[in-house]
Amino acid sequence: MNPKIEKLEKEIEKTKTRIAEMQAKLHKLEEQKTELENTDYVAVARSFKLTPQQLADFLKSQQAAPSETVLPQEKEDVHEA
Structure with a gap:
């Protein structure tokens, strides 16, 4: 196979792997943000003593x-x- 094609295929796979890792990181960060927001909502709700x-x-x-x-x-x- 053409060495340039092989090089591009490796780069594509490497990029796909990095994208997957970054998507997983993004998902974790969004979960953390949601958890913090929920904690804030609970604190506000409790402050009204309802x-x-x-x-x-x-x-x-x-x-x-x-x-x-x-x-x-x-x-x-x-x-x-």
Whole structure:
């Protein structure tokens, strides 16, 4: 076989291997980022001291009417006033 072709084939394989390694690294980095984001979301949710049901209700209400930003805990305070 032509030596130039063989050289190109080796370079192609080497490049494919590097791409695969970089894709694996990218996947790991994306997983780490997602985990950190999830940790942040949990910390924020806990800071409002909502029960899991209150949090779920709040998130559902935001999907239905995103313009309302009052948390369930704040609604109770408003009704009590």
